[in-house]
Every structure is written in C-alpha cells, then in structure tokens.
Amino acid sequence: MKVNTTEISEATNRRGKFCGSCHNGKIAFRPNGNCDKCHTGDIGSGRDNYSLFSKAPFPRTEFGNGIDWVEALRRKLISPANHLKSKPQDIPFDKTLMLEAEMAMISPAIFPHKAHTEWLDCNSCHPDIFNIKKKTTKHFSMSYILRGDFCGTCHLNVAFPMNDCKRCHP
Amino acid sequence: MKKLLFIILLIVSLAGLCFAQGGVKKKRPKPHEYGKVTLNNYATKVGIAPVEFDHWTHRGKFTCRLCHVDIGFSMKTGETQIKAADNMRGYFCGTCHNDKMSFEGRRVFAACSKEFTKGDVKRCERCHAAAPNPTKETDFYKFAERLPKERFGNGIDWEKAEETGLIKPVDFLEGVSIKRAPMAAQKDFYIGSKIEGMPDIIFSHKKHTVWNGCELCHPEIFVGVKKGATKYSMIELFDRKYCGVCHDTVAFPQIDCQRCHTKPL
Structure with missing residues (x-):
C-alpha cells in the first residue's frame, strides 16, 4: 500500500499478476494496443472519465472524491467485486x-x-498496521496518523481525507 | 548547557518519530521469494556469495520432517552454521547433494568440493548466486502453474497439492532416516479464540503430521503434549513463536486469518 514498492513490470502484467490479473483482454482491456490508456504521463489524465462517472446519482461529501463511497455501497449503487477466483471465507x-x-x-x-x-480483509490492517490486542498499538496518536501511519495509510489519499473530522469524531 | 541538552533531546525525539515502526503496511514478499532463507554464516567471510535457499524447490519433493528432523537443519536462519566441510562430509545439504544420490532419475549435483575447475564454478553458483537468477523465477511460475492456488505466501495451496497427489513429498531416506513405529494420528480439536466475534480455530493434527511427524513441533515448539498446557496468544504467534515458527516464514502466512479461524460461530 505504498507507492512504487510493488515492483510491477510489463513482464509481471503479461504473466497475469498485478494489473494483468484483470487487464488480460477477458475481464478488462488487454495491454496490446492500449499502452497509451495508462501510460499517459499525466497524473490528472482521468479527469474526463471522472466528470462522467461522478454525474451518476451518488451520495455526496464535501471532501476527497466528493462521493460518499460507504453510503453508495450501503445503498447498493455500487457492488464492487470481492474476489476474482476463489471466495475467501467471511469472518463477520x-x-x-x-x-x-x-x-x-x-x-x-x-x-x-x-x-x-x-471493503477490506482482516489482513489489510492486521497485524501490520494495527495490533490485534486492544490498546497495544504503539505510537497510535493523531500526529502519526496525520503523517500517513495507521488510519492515514488510507484516509489521506484514497478513502475520505481527514479534513472531514466529523466523520470519525462526531 | 541546558540549551544543549534541550537540543539533543529534541533531535533524539525527532529521530524516534522517524523510526517508529508501527502503523505501516509491510511489503509482501513475491510468491517466488516467499520462504527464501539466506545462509551466510561464513560465505562472505571467505569471499563467496551467500546461499539463497528457496524452500519451494524442495517442498514439493520432501517433507519438512525429513530435513528438519532427520537431517537436522535448524528452523532459524543462521543457526545451523553450515560449512562447506559439512557438506563435503555428507551432512546437511551434502546428505543428498553429493553426486551419488539419485532422485527422480537424475543425479543430485554435489555441493561444495575441495578442488574444482573453472567449469565447476557454474555448479557453485547454483546456490552461491551473486545476483538473482531470472531462470529460477520462471521455473517457479512454471512449477506453480499446475498446482492449486492460494492467496498468500507462495500462492500455492501446498496442502491441497499433497492431498490430491500432485506432489508426493518423500519422508524417508535410506541411510539417513531411521524407521520408527508410527504413532496414531491425533484427532482434530478446537482452540478457543480470546476475542468475542472471532471464530475459534479448528486445528487439524492430521494436516500437520503429513509434513512434520510429531518430532518437529513437540516438545520444542509446543511443550505441552497435553491440551491446554502451553498458553499463548496471537501476539506471540505474530512474533514468530508457536504457530508463527512456520506460518509466516515457509507455510501460509498468518495474515490469512480465515484459514485457521474456521469454526462456525
């Protein structure tokens, strides 16, 4: 979950790993002839796609993507696939x-x-990010969270950003 | 003086902030790298590349018990302290890698020799590789292709592979293993989880004794042969103790909670 640490290469994609797990021509578009769809060199190149996507009647928030993803899932407006090949057993x-x-x-x-x-599996957070025993996660404080540790792993760049204080501290 | 002390304290506390290790997601080793052990008690000291031992190359052929009990490899990196002399004498790697043993119709190449020609160096480099070997990587994926898939670790469901006969690990080596009367396989049992909401664990002895016999875990890893005699919690397990000795290093890692916590609530 850290930029540039996965070591994705064209070889691994073509072998069916990482991006290639879906981008193989069967689930999503394949690499051949589609290089420029991803390799644009412009981090904002998704803006046109985004404005089209966000026109759908999603519940809104003021921050981040402007879309309340959690509420959208609850209202079944989106149904993200949970597994590709085998369904992992659910621990509710x-x-x-x-x-x-x-x-x-x-x-x-x-x-x-x-x-x-x-959205996540147990191992997305445990035990690397958060200890499993209550009150034993070391250095678990707002200053660390705000610089990208703990909750900040996601709630700074993908999930709703922490400007939205009231969403956690009601 | 006080100002200096304050500045030093400030630097130290800021340094502490930078090195805090909790709260970050660890990078997962790639499927072909999971289970890799670096053997380097003496190698760099004598000027040769350290050995990068991949468990996957041997797991499909031999049981854990054969190497870790009969041959005597330690289960902790750096503990066995293998020397070239040991190999040449027929111990550790040299038990099989001696150019005499035949396996699957082929001679097993000798590990370490006192005298070697320039042409022999290639053989040394099969283990003492100075740079990662891309052929080994492709070999792994070719090997893994025909085996049942799993989520983490090597991405291979070794348990299922053995059950369905896709791999047949050897458990007895003539001249190395001593035949003992087999002991009855123990029944499966529940291990209670301490947190309400987490399903109990179903522990299967049968699934483990296939690979480990009894001696690999008892009494060194699990002292109590009597149920409940050894007390531990997940914290110790994540710290590579008890189940964590194997499950995070060679067997499927403990981030796959659902593989053990399976008792229906």
Whole structure:
C-alpha cells in the first residue's frame, strides 16, 4: 500500500499478476494496443472519465472524491467485486471501538469494523498496521496518523481525507 | 548547557518519530521469494556469495520432517552454521547433494568440493548466486502453474497439492532416516479464540503430521503434549513463536486469518 514498492513490470502484467490479473483482454482491456490508456504521463489524465462517472446519482461529501463511497455501497449503487477466483471465507467481525482523543474537548473517535470489513480483509490492517490486542498499538496518536501511519495509510489519499473530522469524531 | 541538552533531546525525539515502526503496511514478499532463507554464516567471510535457499524447490519433493528432523537443519536462519566441510562430509545439504544420490532419475549435483575447475564454478553458483537468477523465477511460475492456488505466501495451496497427489513429498531416506513405529494420528480439536466475534480455530493434527511427524513441533515448539498446557496468544504467534515458527516464514502466512479461524460461530 505504498507507492512504487510493488515492483510491477510489463513482464509481471503479461504473466497475469498485478494489473494483468484483470487487464488480460477477458475481464478488462488487454495491454496490446492500449499502452497509451495508462501510460499517459499525466497524473490528472482521468479527469474526463471522472466528470462522467461522478454525474451518476451518488451520495455526496464535501471532501476527497466528493462521493460518499460507504453510503453508495450501503445503498447498493455500487457492488464492487470481492474476489476474482476463489471466495475467501467471511469472518463477520462487527465490533465498534471508541478511541479516546488525546486532547480535551475533542470527542472520541468511533471506529466501526463493519464499515471497513465491507471493503477490506482482516489482513489489510492486521497485524501490520494495527495490533490485534486492544490498546497495544504503539505510537497510535493523531500526529502519526496525520503523517500517513495507521488510519492515514488510507484516509489521506484514497478513502475520505481527514479534513472531514466529523466523520470519525462526531 | 541546558540549551544543549534541550537540543539533543529534541533531535533524539525527532529521530524516534522517524523510526517508529508501527502503523505501516509491510511489503509482501513475491510468491517466488516467499520462504527464501539466506545462509551466510561464513560465505562472505571467505569471499563467496551467500546461499539463497528457496524452500519451494524442495517442498514439493520432501517433507519438512525429513530435513528438519532427520537431517537436522535448524528452523532459524543462521543457526545451523553450515560449512562447506559439512557438506563435503555428507551432512546437511551434502546428505543428498553429493553426486551419488539419485532422485527422480537424475543425479543430485554435489555441493561444495575441495578442488574444482573453472567449469565447476557454474555448479557453485547454483546456490552461491551473486545476483538473482531470472531462470529460477520462471521455473517457479512454471512449477506453480499446475498446482492449486492460494492467496498468500507462495500462492500455492501446498496442502491441497499433497492431498490430491500432485506432489508426493518423500519422508524417508535410506541411510539417513531411521524407521520408527508410527504413532496414531491425533484427532482434530478446537482452540478457543480470546476475542468475542472471532471464530475459534479448528486445528487439524492430521494436516500437520503429513509434513512434520510429531518430532518437529513437540516438545520444542509446543511443550505441552497435553491440551491446554502451553498458553499463548496471537501476539506471540505474530512474533514468530508457536504457530508463527512456520506460518509466516515457509507455510501460509498468518495474515490469512480465515484459514485457521474456521469454526462456525
């Protein structure tokens, strides 16, 4: 989950790994003749596609993509595929945690497992990012979160950004 | 003086901030790299490239028990302290890699020799590779192609491969293994999970004894042959103890929670 550490190459893609797991001509477009679709050199090259996509009646937020993905999933407006070949067994872990804030006057953060397990697998976060035993994750504080550790792994660049304080600290 | 102390403390605390290791997702080893062990107690000291041992090349052919119990390899990197002399005497790698043993219709190449010609160097480099070998990578994917798939680790479901007979690991070597009376396979049992909401674990002895016999785990990894005698939790497991000795290093890694936590709630 860190940029430029996967080591994707054309060979691995053509072999059916990483991008090539879907981009093989069967599930999504294949590499041959489509190089320029991805290798554009312009990080904002998806803007036209995005404006078209976002016109769909998604629930909105003010931040990030402007789309409330969690609500969109709940309302079944999107149904992202959960597996490619074999279905992993589901562990329906639903615990909601209350994380006390370090500073006075800030309401505790409410962490719902359910909203996360709808998108992720247990191993996406455990045990690398968060320890499995309560209150044993070292250095788990806002300063680390804001610089990209812990929650910041996703909630700084892909999931709703942390400008949206009220979504965790209601 | 006080100002200097303050500056030093500030630098140290900032340095601590930079090196905090929690909270980041580890990079997963590639399927062909999972289970790789670097053997380098003496190699670089004598000026030869260290050995990069890939477990996958041997797993399909031999059981864990044969190498780690009969031949005596340690299960911790750097502990066995293999020397070329050991290999030449017929111990460790040299048990099979001695140019005399025949396996699958071919002679197993000799590991380490006292005298060697320029042409022999290629043989040394089969293990003492200075740079990663791209042929080995392609060999892996060719090998893995016909085997049942799994999510993590090598991406191979070794258990299923053995069950369906796609691989037939050898458990006995003439002149190396001693035949003992087999002990009855123990029944499957539940291991309770400590967190409410996490399914209990179903532990199958049968699935493990196929590869390990009894001696590999008992009594060194699991002291209690009596159920409940050894107390441990997931924290120790993630720290490469108990189940974590194998499951995170060679067998399927523990990030595959659903493979063990399978008892229906």
